[in-house]
Amino acid sequence: NAGVMQNPRHLVRRRGQEARLRCSPVKGHSHVYWYRQLPEEGLKFMVYLQKENIIDESGMPKERFSAEFPKEGPSILRIQQVVRGDSAAYFCASSPQVEQYFGPGTRLTVT
């Protein structure tokens, strides 16, 4: 069985560009979570989604960040007008119920 897949694994964007991060959950998992890990810091929860619904976005910055988990296809974390402070590792996790299984992450570098 394939685990959680994230792509791209590495993404370089210039300031002001958009970044789109994709997460394909484990087949059959209907819960997706996104976390961000800034350099030398711990992981911070961003958003929790179920199919077509945002359940909890309390950890998401109010501006420039959005997430979706459509009925078909991967979950997308979108960052508009990226700034250097957005440089981080972004991890998604999927869950069948309570335990979460993490992907390998996307390393975003903003130049």
Place this chain on the structure above:
Amino acid sequence: DAKTTQPPSMDCAEGRAANLPCNHSTISGNEYVYWYRQIHSQGPQYIIHGLKNNETNEMASLIITEDRKSSTLILPHATLRDTAVYYCIVTGSNSGYALNFGKGTSLLVTP
């Protein structure tokens, strides 16, 4: 979510049992204790979780005290590949099982 307290670092000799403690004195009745680990900069790996009974799986054992205010993760025969940061996290349905990663315990397994 209940807060957790873990020692910042521990050492363990290869082949020995690693016992990682965690205090969670403010845990509420419907919250679970989860353990994850992160090896270097990889995605976190789920280890085990429990509510009030002790749990065991192929990776580890989880011992939860009767009052549920503390727990211990036991890696029965630590190997060098178990060197990682270990996170004890308490969460439940009220927070959608979102994970609040603290600083964790950095476990170093030595030859």
